[in-house]
Amino acid sequence: MNKSQTFPFHASFRVFLCLLGLVVLCHSDSFFQKLEVKDLKNPPKGCVDKDGKQHNFGSEWERDCMACSCTSEGLSCISKMPNANTVDISEDCELVVDKDSCSAKVVMKSDKTKACNPV
Structure with a gap:
């Protein structure tokens, strides 16, 4: 099989992997994005985040x-924020997340000013 015969499969597979990655990112508290080496003569010097910012290896x-x-x-x-799946909460309590301060607390459903102890 020559290179032109394998291209459609490789292109389709790459699109599939990208879409799978997006699904994982949207439904997960953590993710891993494998480093893609496009040119072996000029390998990447780090990772590029979702905003296009370069980060050096080891950073x-x-x-x-x-x-x-x-x-x-x-x-x-990895998310630093707990979610309802990671915290055991009684039915009288709820998890309140503050994304501005990256913190969370468990409070009474009936009075959100009172702390509630997880089960």
């Missing part, structure tokens, strides 16, 4: 309540 940073790092394998980000 770590926080943005939008996510702790991110860049390795030679790729870009990895």
Whole structure:
């Protein structure tokens, strides 16, 4: 099989992987974006985040309540915010998230000024 015969499969597979990555990003508290090497003679010097900013290998940073790092394998980000799936909460309580301060607290549903102890 020559290169022109394999191109449609590779292009379709890449589109599939990109779409799969978007689904994971939209429905997850963490994600990993594998480093893509397009030119072996000029390999990347780091990772590029969603805003197009370059980050050197070995670097770590926080943005939008996510702790991110860049390795030679790729870009990895993990949410610093708990969610209802990660915190055991009684039915009288609810999790209140403050994305501005990247914090969360469990409060009484009936009085949001009172703290509520998770189960």
